[in-house]
Amino acid sequence: MSGTGLRSPRHFIVEHRCDLVERISLVEPLVDILRQEDVLNQGEYETIRAGETRAEQARRLLDAVIHKGRKAMDVLQEALWQQDPYLMKELHR
Known part of the structure; x- marks a missing residue:
């Protein structure tokens, strides 16, 4: 679809990335859910949790x-x- 000018709307996560970085209070439960749902592999899970x-x-x-x-x-x-x-x-306001 290159050149058609059609673009899907930006996803909520992309749109609010900066706010989410600042305002997510507990990362570990989110990482656990995403690992359980196979969105993240073990290496990604460990890399995220290793953040200081x-x-x-x-x-x-x-x-x-x-x-x-x-x-x-x-x-x-x-x-x-x-x-x-x-x-x-x-954030949805």
Whole structure:
């Protein structure tokens, strides 16, 4: 579809990446869910958890999921609704 000017809308995760890096309070439960759903492999799981700060872990998580595409981002978005509905409501405003 190159050159047609048609683009799918940016995914919520991409659109709010910076806010999510700053505001995700608990990364580990999200990483556990994504590992259980086979979105992340063991190496990615360990790399994310090895981040020294919460923000670094969140950044690694978001980058890995965005790189995998829309379906992976959908799983993360659902996990965010489960783990932090208040944050998700705020970002959907």
